[in-house]
Each structure stands twice: as C-alpha cells, then as structure tokens.
Amino acid sequence: MPKPADLDLDHVANLARISLTDEEKARFGAQLGDVLGYIALLNEADVEGVEPTAHAFPVVNVWAQDVPEPGLSVEDALRNAPQRRDNMFAVPKVVD
Amino acid sequence: MLGRGEVSSVELMAAVIARTKEVDARVRAFNSFDEAGALAQARASDERRAKAGPGGCGPLEGIPVGFKDVISVAGQPLTASSRMLANFVSPYDATVTAKLKAAGAICWGRLNLDEFAMGSSTENSAFQTTCNPWDLARVPGGSSGGSAAAVAAGEAVVSLGSDTGGSIRQPAALCSVVGMKPSYGRVSRYGLIAFASSLDQIGPFARTTQDAATVLAAIAGHDPRDSTSVRLDVPDYNRGIAELARSGRKWRLGIPREYFGEGLDPEVGAAVQAAIDEYRALGCEVREVSLPHTKYAVGAYYIIATAECSSNLARYDGVRYGHRSRDARDALDIYFKSRAEGFGAEVKRRIILGTYVLSSGYYDAYYLRAQKVRTLIRRDFLEAYRDVDAIVTPTSPTPAFLRGDKTSNPLAMYLNDIYTIGVNLAGLPGISIPCGFTRSGLPIGLQVIGQPFKETELLAIAGAYEGRTDWRSRRPDL
Numbered sequence: 001m002p003k004p005a006d007l008d009l010d011h012v013a014n015l016a017r018i019s020l021t022d023e024e025k026a027r028f029g030a031q032l033g034d035v036l037g038y039i040a041l042l043n044e045a046d047v048e049g050v051e052p053t054a055h056a057f058p059v060v061n062v063w064a065q066d067v068p069e070p071g072l073s074v075e076d077a078l079r080n081a082p083q084r085r086d087n088m089f090a091v092p093k094v095v096d
Numbered sequence: 097m098l099g100r101g102e103v104s105s106v107e108l109m110a111a112v113i114a115r116t117k118e119v120d121a122r123v124r125a126f127n128s129f130d131e132a133g134a135l136a137q138a139r140a141s142d143e144r145r146a147k148a149g150p151g152g153c154g155p156l157e158g159i160p161v162g163f164k165d166v167i168s169v170a171g172q173p174l175t176a177s178s179r180m181l182a183n184f185v186s187p188y189d190a191t192v193t194a195k196l197k198a199a200g201a202i203c204w205g206r207l208n209l210d211e212f213a214m215g216s217s218t219e220n221s222a223f224q225t226t227c228n229p230w231d232l233a234r235v236p237g238g239s240s241g242g243s244a245a246a247v248a249a250g251e252a253v254v255s256l257g258s259d260t261g262g263s264i265r266q267p268a269a270l271c272s273v274v275g276m277k278p279s280y281g282r283v284s285r286y287g288l289i290a291f292a293s294s295l296d297q298i299g300p301f302a303r304t305t306q307d308a309a310t311v312l313a314a315i316a317g318h319d320p321r322d323s324t325s326v327r328l329d330v331p332d333y334n335r336g337i338a339e340l341a342r343s344g345r346k347w348r349l350g351i352p353r354e355y356f357g358e359g360l361d362p363e364v365g366a367a368v369q370a371a372i373d374e375y376r377a378l379g380c381e382v383r384e385v386s387l388p389h390t391k392y393a394v395g396a397y398y399i400i401a402t403a404e405c406s407s408n409l410a411r412y413d414g415v416r417y418g419h420r421s422r423d424a425r426d427a428l429d430i431y432f433k434s435r436a437e438g439f440g441a442e443v444k445r446r447i448i449l450g451t452y453v454l455s456s457g458y459y460d461a462y463y464l465r466a467q468k469v470r471t472l473i474r475r476d477f478l479e480a481y482r483d484v485d486a487i488v489t490p491t492s493p494t495p496a497f498l499r500g501d502k503t504s505n506p507l508a509m510y511l512n513d514i515y516t517i518g519v520n521l522a523g524l525p526g527i528s529i530p531c532g533f534t535r536s537g538l539p540i541g542l543q544v545i546g547q548p549f550k551e552t553e554l555l556a557i558a559g560a561y562e563g564r565t566d567w568r569s570r571r572p573d574l
Contacts, residue, residue: 001465002458006458011455012451012452013448015455016406016447016448017431017432017435018432018435018447019432019433019435028441028444028445028448031445031506034506034507035449035506038395038507039399039462041395042395042396042399042465044392045392050468050472052464052467052468052471053468053470053521055280055294055523056294056521056524057279057280057281057523057548059281059323059326062323072187076187080183080185080418081417082414082415082419082420089415089416091415091427092425092427092429092430094426
C-alpha cells in the first residue's frame, strides 16, 4: 500500500476542482495523514482470491420502457440557477 | 387520538409548532420551518378525515413528520446544511415524501445535519450546531442530529433521516429515541441528496418501534426511479410484529465478541449487557458469535464512502444550481472557487480523500482492496446468520460527547461509528433503541442488526426488549 506521505494535495485538489488555501493544505495534509495511517490497517487483511463488492445486493440490467413523461418545466428547472438569461443557464465566456 | 377525534390535526400541528418555538432556540434542530404551510396541510388532513369518516384513515393521517434537510419536499428548502445549497428550493418530491403525503402525513420542518450528511455530531453543519436535548453542552450525534433531537425534544412526532455509516442509529442512541436503517434497497433513494450511493438509506426516527414500523411501511417499496431499490413486496410490518409476538417465538441472538472490546465505555457496556440479560429472561437463546473482519470496517468505509462522495459531489460545479463564486472569471474558475467557497472543511477533506483513493496509481491499493474487504465483512455477517436470527451490540461506543471535543480530530470522530458502519457495508437492516442512561443521565442505545430484508423480525426482536422496559417514557428536561 502507498504511504500517507504520497498524498500530493496540489495534484489531488486539482483533480477534484477545489482551490485550497495554504492553511487548508497544511491542516488537511496532517489530518488525512492520520486517516491514511489508520487505513493502512487494511494491508493486514487477506484478500487473496476475494471478489470485490460494489453493492451489497447487486441489481443488474434494470430496464425501463422508453416512455416520455412530463418533466420539469423550464421555469422549475431554472429556478435554482445562479445566473440565467432567457431560458438558459448563463456562465462567463468560455471561448473567445 | 386523531382517529378517535380527541384531537384534530390542526391542534396537534399547533402544539408541535408551539413546542418547537419554545425549545428550538436551545436545541437548534431545525434549519427552517413553514408554520403557515404546515397548518394548511393539517387543515387539509382534518377535511380528509371528516370525509373519510371513523376508521377511514391510515395511521399517518395528520401526523407531522420532520425531514432531514437532504430529502426533497417540493417547494421547501433543501440545503444539506451547506453553503453550497443555502438557497436551493426542491423542484420535486422525493419518493418517500410523495408516499408520506399519500398516507396523509404533514411535511413539517427541515432538520439540521452534518453538511451533506458527513459527520457524527451535526457540528459540520454550515448553519448551526444542534444540541443534545438531554444535555445542551453535548452533541446529538450525527449526521441526522436534527432528526433525532427533534423527536427527543417533542418538536416532531416522527422524522426521517438518512444512514450511510450510522447516521440514523448513532444519533438515535445519543438522544434516546428509536432510529432505523432499513436494508439497502428497501426504501427508494430518489430525491435524497446522494452522499455514498451504495451505502445510503432513508429511515425513520420515532419514540417507539411500532411508530418506526408504521413510517417504514409507508416509505418502503420498489421505485422505478431508483434502480437499486428491490422488487420485494412490503409486508404489513405491525401486523407481522404482532403475529410474531403472539407466537412466542424464542429468538436466537448473536453477541459479536469484537464489539465489546477496547474503546467501549464501561457504562454503555453494562447497559447493553443488562439488555442482553432481558433477552435471556424472555427465553431467547444468546450465543457469542465472531465477526472477525470488524477491525477493518472503518478503514474500508472511509475509502468507499469518500470515493463515492467525490464522484457524487462533482455535480456541485456552480453552473446550473448551487453556490457560484462572484469572483469567477472563466468556466474552470467557477468550479474551483465555487467549490472552495461552498463546501465546508469536512466535505473538502472527504472529496480530497475520495479523489485520491480513486486516482491513477492508487485505485487498486485503496479502492479495490476496500471493496474486497467489504466482501469479507459482508461474509462475516452472513456466516453468523447461519446460527442466529439477529445480532445485538452497543450502537455507539460512548454516550454523547461534548460539543467541540472532536472537531479538530477527524479520525477520532470516524471511530465513533465503529459499531454501525459494518451494517451499511453489508447492506443489512439495523435499529437503535433506548436501553438506559449513564449515571449522569446521558442516553444509551442498543443496536439490533437483522438479516437482509427481514425488517419484520428485526422490529419484533427490538420490540420484545422495548416491551420490557420503560426508557421511552423519560423525557429530557428542557
């Protein structure tokens, strides 16, 4: 298993799309180091030949009829928008 | 009393509102409530009852239900106790909400939680800290701390919470109420803000197992809108429980030795042992069982739950809904700044940890290994169920701790869930019921863990102990 010190907060925060302050980096680094140190206990478990479990009761191939139903109205869909223009979500300019 | 016409729904709702106004400045269970809306629903309920005539209404007609602020009620706020969703209003009803409305229940206020249900003390709320009604200096547990405290303090008759690693059972234990997590897939998650989708379940808080069973019967069942909900019939829980009680069935109960070791508060241990003795006195067969992979449960959970949360919370990007930073200059900047401003420390820590364990080069060592350990933990339980009908343990290793005690030490906070987390990993139903108080008057909870989808048996076993005790009649002095 990797070591807690392997956690590169700048890299991971970039993947997670969250800016962290220097203070957060220092604090989270120490706290997550403790958590990862504790998690290292899992190395002791003998998982040789054990299948992974993603869901306790796997449900596969759930099919549904492709029938149109009424959905949210435009007004309802846009009600929580931070910024809107006409019937659209508005964002800062993406392409020049 | 509603059924006999001794009280109207409007009178009941008004009493709950008055009680909430009297005590909630101290308990702080509610993020918000709509007094006029609740009274309007109560009036509609009284009209339905008048039309239906005596005996024409179900048991939840006119009953005020509090909602953890992660469950959608159309037109009501849905904040997850996060700055990210501080102004969000639900555009639609969760399936559980629609079912409760169909049963005549009143959608009462929005209950506080740890932000996005991440925590064990409700101190991670961006808005306020909820206090334990039994000792206001202490936490109510979490993450459904508001849901537990509201029922304990008489601010709601019953409430809904969600349980990903113990978030219903642990606060129920710390507040001396009944809290139940159904089997994974028993209750639809449609309209529940997702934290860790393979672990999350909605469940009830109530004063008695009978009330919990009544709410469960109303909200359970297959839902085409949640592909992980199971296609199983929902039994009439209260009838099934009554039949089992009449049959005088002698339950076989397992006591896992791994749950009674280091870290268990002696007063909690003694109360749970006394409860086990009550089961013996009822003629139950009590035997020791082993769940040998228990020590890996917290570690596996904090890999799996954070991995799923990092994926689920990617949707909060500041584009279509939720907080958007005023300083964002371009599209990428919206993501980085909105998420930095909108999420609190614990949510950020978990997103970071979850992103890390899924990232290139670390996936196999962390995530895949944790999923394999999850298999072992699940097998432990299924193995034990070859010999026993249910497993009995403490719900939480300690009674309610002081506010501020563990906020700077996430690992210490995580270890609080040591007895509840395995149940989620294995997808089992679990319930916490009151089983006593410490010498200083803090509540203690007993956890009963059932077999997959055997909620009737689980509730019957919990009810058998409950029927021999009077803990539920004690009320906090507020």
